[in-house]
Amino acid sequence: MPILEARNVSKSYSIDGRPITVLDDVCLTVAAGEFLVVRGASGSGKSTLLTILSGLDRPDLGRIVMEGKDITELSEDDLAPLRNKSFGFVFQAFHLVPSLSVLENVMFPAELYGDRHAEAKAQALLDRVGLSQRASSLPHQLSGGEKQRCAICRALINEPRLVFADEPTGNLDSANGDAVLKLLLELRRERRTTLLLVTHSVEIASLADRVVTLRDGRIAGNI
Amino acid sequence: MVNVRFVRSQIACSKRQSYLFVLCVILSMVTLVSLGSFSRSVQKSLLRDARALHAGDIIVRSHEALPPTLTSQLELLTRQKTIESARFYEFYSVVRSASGNASLLANLKVVEPGYPFYGTVELASKRPFAALLTPGAAIVEQGVLDRLHLTLGDTLLVGSARLTIRDVVLAEPDRPVNFFALGPRIFIAAAGLASLELLGKGSRVEYVALVKVRQEKRLAETVAKLRAASPNDAVQINTYRNADSRVKRFFDNLLFFLDLIGIFTLLLAGIGIQSTLSALLLEQQETIAIIKALGSKSRFIIGHYLALALVLGVAGTVIGLALSLALQDFLPILFRGLIPARVELTVSAGAIVEGAVTGLVTVLIFTALPLSRLRSIRPALIFGKAEPDAPQRRSTMAIAAGGAIFFAALILLKIREPATAGYFMLGVALLVLVTFLGATLLLKRLMKWRAQDLLLRQAIRGLFRPRNATRAIMVTLTAALAVIFAIRLVEMNLDASFVRSFPSDAPNLFFIDIQPGQKAEFKRTLGKEASYYPIVRGSVVAVNGSAIDREMERQKRGDNLAREFNLTYRDGLLPDERILKGERLFRADWSEPQVSVLDTVLKMEPMRLGDRITFRIQGLPITARIASIRTRTEAPLQPYFYFVFQQKELADAPQTFFCALRVDKKEIAGLQNRMVARFPNLSVIDLTETASVFGRIMAKLSMIVRFFTSFSIAAGVLIIVSSTFATRYARIQEAVYFTILGGRRRFILAVFGVESLILGAASALFALIIAQSASFFLCWKVFALSYRPFAGESLLLVVETTLLVLGAGVGAALPILFQRPAPFLRALGDE
Known part of the structure; x- marks a missing residue:
């Protein structure tokens, strides 16, 4: 059984009364443990697909099924445990909580989960990514690479089955980007996590188990 | 030339802060115009009916x-x-x-x-x-x-x-x-x-x-x-033109007090104006940076935002005037029983002009600082890489000094007593300073504290969210609440001391005007143990040979030397008296007449041991030298005398006796009937009855004071709402991140709620500490009461206030909870 499935998903937005179709009848399955890359040019709908697959947004048409369970119509509060325990998120813009320290940012999902060992786990992850010295720093005191490493730790602290990464290297220089990607893939391998990564980079796509290409909201390739 | 379209679009872009700005102006206008109109209506009626008020x-x-x-x-x-x-x-x-x-x-x-x-x-x-x-x-x-x-x-x-x-x-x-x-x-x-x-x-x-x-x-x-x-x-x-009347004196004092509250509210509304405009300008920071990048000078930008402030100020003024007009229908209900029936409450043109001018100057003063800071916004801000420069210290100081001078002038104009105005300004400055220091200290401690509980930790972190005017809110709320709490505590202490629980050891029945010839028979008829005090009516004519200026004395707000005093004579101290200066009540080595003075008199006129006071008793002058200064150690319901003479000086003067005793309340009516039947010339004062009349008046006055002080609370609430709106983006960001990481709405609501709870509870508790200290001082020094802290009622005040702040904070943050993560992320450019 696939861990995640998109069945005939469509999504459009209205800009000044003009409907813009971003996803058009997209069908996709993600196998457990798979490293899947969604590729496409800017505006192709890849990030929208990621937000819909991860339950951050709802499709206009179609269903999203997670391990056989339809999650399309779940309320925000019903989706919360799923996001907390089953999903991890890594964004291009990092999205660290500005008022929390590095350690607190990483701990946060585990604390929400009620994990008594949240701090120890967060410390271990920060050690693993070489950020333990910056544990008490606030996000604005970090470099881009450090922010993304912190975000990766936060995404993985609850050992989710599925990590969604949206252009995780997009805001980083090539050296930092390579290091962050290497780290993400290492941790994924260690934890056997499914990784769904959105990028326009051919190099990153070459590392994936499978690549889905989007063009104008439709799947143009599935290799 | 002002670009009207730009001003209009800026207001449209910052609707929420614009509304709040207008509300703050409305608040200051309603306070100024309604109080000003009320004052003028009363004074006009008193002048119009001056002949009738004096009947001659x-x-x-x-x-x-x-x-x-x-x-x-x-x-x-x-x-x-x-x-x-x-x-x-x-x-x-x-x-x-x-x-x-x-x-x-x-x-x-x-x-x-x-x-x-x-x-x-x-x-x-x-x-x-x-x-x-x-x-x-x-x-x-x-x-x-x-x-x-x-x-x-x-x-x-x-x-x-x-x-x-x-x-x-x-x-x-x-x-x-x-x-x-x-x-x-x-x-x-x-x-x-x-x-x-x-x-x-x-x-x-x-x-x-x-x-x-x-x-x-x-x-x-x-x-x-x-x-x-x-x-x-x-x-x-x-x-009739210059005679003082009881009603005039009463209203002079009430309006004096309400004027103080009005100025205080105006100050808080001013802070609200400053806070909302700062929030509005912060929302527009990027727009301003872009305009600067396109070549606009600071003068152009400041001019346009000043125009925006004036447009909003005028809107607030007009609405405020309309509301003040409507309030005039409500004021007679509030003042029922206190104002003469003939007083017609109307909004006077004078009050409108005065209110509009004062309101406008207030708007200008409190908008000056946020507007002057527009200079420090740099075009590089559009790239998110530049913070605004720190504001120039000199211009900040100049604006603060201008504001202080304006308020000092306003206070002097309203109060017309330089010393009282000075005390008031000092008091307000001290209050603001104490609250500022307290808030700073508390926030520093909170910033360092790492709470174990996730919810509490997030809420505390929220207090330090960028653009959160946490300290300004705390200072404003604490200052306003401290004033309201102190008034309430003093009122409760007065109520408890005089009305509810009349002191068990204090006399509650006074017989006055007992003639010397009636004293022995009176004692027999009374058949109870009681204290008797001889009373000789007299007035002070001069101190150290300088004649008392009676007209000047009568102008004083408190007690004064122009009135007639009850003089007495005795050779010893009363049980609740002690000598403050001098060795004993009278000196053996002085042959001239001596007088012992109660320390209260020194507040009316500075006097020292050895000074000579000339009295006039039944038309005859007598000059006595101050042999001692006394003070009292107990509650004010014990009889006391300002001036005590030696027996030999006054024993032969025309006099009456005053008898004070403690009687069971049930016996009062019977005893009064019996004594008056036997001595028809006697007057009897049942203090327990007087106390209940006093209680009713106090409750009414307290309600009026609470009504006007509630305006200052409204200013505090507006600042909270403004701050919540100013941090809307940061709050949405937090809410979205919490949602993405698996937080439920309940959790997010709880974080915002606990944040408001901390803010409200900290402000209320701090205000309570200040209020308790101030009311203890007032009760001890001014009213000479034994102080009761009213722990239960105080706690209730704190809870009520905290709930109010909680309601305002959560209410303003509620729409944020329903934000879905994806649109926010898309807006950030993740698409």
């Missing part, structure tokens, strides 16, 4: 019988047809029902025909007052009938006379506010005065002669003639 053109008052030279002059002028005059005598006495079963202390007014020259005494029967008030008749207030269980036509025993109750008085011109009276009014014709046998030497009677001048132009000349005929200044001779 010239009012001659004295606590002694008018001197013969003066009465001769009055008679001469009457014979010359220059004036008409009517005398009346006002005093308290216990009156009884004919059966002798019931008695009560009543306020007697024994009037000659002609009274009142202006205004009318309204009777229930609508018949003319003069026709009914004949010798042998009494016209009484309804209270007399109710409390003595009498009806019209019944007999009333007043002193030695039996009078028939002819009618009920509904209103009299020269006593429009009648709640101060210790007892209800009774009118008696002066022709029957002697038959009452109530006027003994030393009795506390107010002798009044009302004069009607036939030609207005001869008013000053007549006053001069009467003053020339008056041998001493114990007799006050004033015209």
Whole structure:
């Protein structure tokens, strides 16, 4: 059984009364443990697909099924445990909580989960990514690479089955980007996590188990 | 030239902050105009009805019988047809029902025909007052009938006379506010005065002669003639224009206090104006950076945002005026029972102009700082890589100094007493400084504290969210709440000390005007242990040879040396007294007359040991040297005397005795009946009854004060809402991140809720500490009460306030909860 499935998903937005179709009848399955890359040019709908697959947004048409369970119509509060325990998120813009320290940012999902060992786990992850010295720093005191490493730790602290990464290297220089990607893939391998990564980079796509290409909201390739 | 479209679009872009800005202006306008109009309405009515309020053109008052030279002059002028005059005598006495079963202390007014020259005494029967008030008749207030269980036509025993109750008085011109009276009014014709046998030497009677001048132009000349005929200044001779009245004094004091509250509210509303404009400008920071990048100068930008502030200010002014107008219909309900019925409450043009000008200056002053900071925004801000420069210290100081000067001028203008204005400014400055330091300290501690609980930790972190005006909110709320709490605590302490639990050891029944010849018989009839104090009426004429300026003294807000004092004599201290300066009450080595002075007197006039005070007692001067200064150690319900002489100096002076005793409340009525039946000239004051009247007045005044102080709370709430709106973006960001990471709405709501809870509870608790300290000081120093902290009620105040802040904070943040993560992320450019 696939861990995640998109069945005939469509999504459009209205800009000044003009409907813009971003996803058009997209069908996709993600196998457990798979490293899947969604590729496409800017505006192709890849990030929208990621937000819909991860339950951050709802499709206009179609269903999203997670391990056989339809999650399309779940309320925000019903989706919360799923996001907390089953999903991890890594964004291009990092999205660290500005008022929390590095350690607190990483701990946060585990604390929400009620994990008594949240701090120890967060410390271990920060050690693993070489950020333990910056544990008490606030996000604005970090470099881009450090922010993304912190975000990766936060995404993985609850050992989710599925990590969604949206252009995780997009805001980083090539050296930092390579290091962050290497780290993400290492941790994924260690934890056997499914990784769904959105990028326009051919190099990153070459590392994936499978690549889905989007063009104008439709799947143009599935290799 | 102002680009109107730009101003309009900026208002449209920051609708929420614009609304709040307008609300702050409305608040300041309503406070200024409604209080200003009320004050002017009362003063206008008092001036318009000045003749009626005094019932004559010239009012001659004295606590002694008018001197013969003066009465001769009055008679001469009457014979010359220059004036008409009517005398009346006002005093308290216990009156009884004919059966002798019931008695009560009543306020007697024994009037000659002609009274009142202006205004009318309204009777229930609508018949003319003069026709009914004949010798042998009494016209009484309804209270007399109710409390003595009498009806019209019944007999009333007043002193030695039996009078028939002819009618009920509904209103009299020269006593429009009648709640101060210790007892209800009774009118008696002066022709029957002697038959009452109530006027003994030393009795506390107010002798009044009302004069009607036939030609207005001869008013000053007549006053001069009467003053020339008056041998001493114990007799006050004033015209209706300058005479003080009880109602005027009452309103002077009430409006004085409300003015203080009004200025305080204006200050808080000003802070609200500054806070909302700062938030509005922060929202527009990027726009301003872009405009600067396109070549606009700071002057252009400041000019346009000043125009925006003025547009909003004018809108707030207009709405504020409309609301003030509407409030005038509500004020009579609020002041019911306190204002004379004839006062018409209207919004006066003067108050509108004054309010609009003051409001405009307030807007300009409080917008100056945020506007001046626009200079520090750099174009590089659009790249998110530049923070605004720190504001220039010099311009900040200049604006703060301008604001301080404006408020100082406003306070001086309203209060007109430099010393009081100084104390008020000092008090406000101290309050703001203490709250500022307290808030800074608390926030520093909170910033360092790492709470174990996730929810609490997030909430505390929220307090330090960029653009959160946490410290400004805390200072404003704490200062406003401290004032409100302190007023409430003082009120509760006064209520508890005087009204609810009359001190168990304090005397509750006072018999006054016991004549020396009655003392022995009085003691026998009373049959109880009681304290007796000789009383000699006298006034202070000079201190160290410098004559007392009575007019100046009467202008003082507190007690003053111009009034008549109850002097006493004894050779020892009372149980609750101790010597503050000097070795004992009197010195053995001085042969001249000596006096011991209570420390309270020193507040009226600075005096030292050895100074000489000249008194006038029954027309005779006596100069006494200050041998000691005393203070009191107990609650104020024990009898006390400002001036104590040696027995040898006053023993032969005309005097009465005053008896104070503690009686079980159930026995008071019976004892009063018995004593008054035997000694009709006595006045009895039942302090427990007086205390309940006092309690009712205080509750009413307290409600008025609370109504106006609630405006300052509203200013605090507006600042909270403004701050929540200013941090809307950061809050949405937090809410979205929490949602992405698996937080439920309940959790997010709880984070925002706990944040408001901390803010509200910290402000309220801090305010309570300040209020407790201030009210303890007031009760201890000013009212000499033993202080009760009212822990339960205080806690309730804190809870109520915290809930209010919680409601405002959560209410303003509620829409944020329903933000879905994807649109926010898309807006950030993740698509």
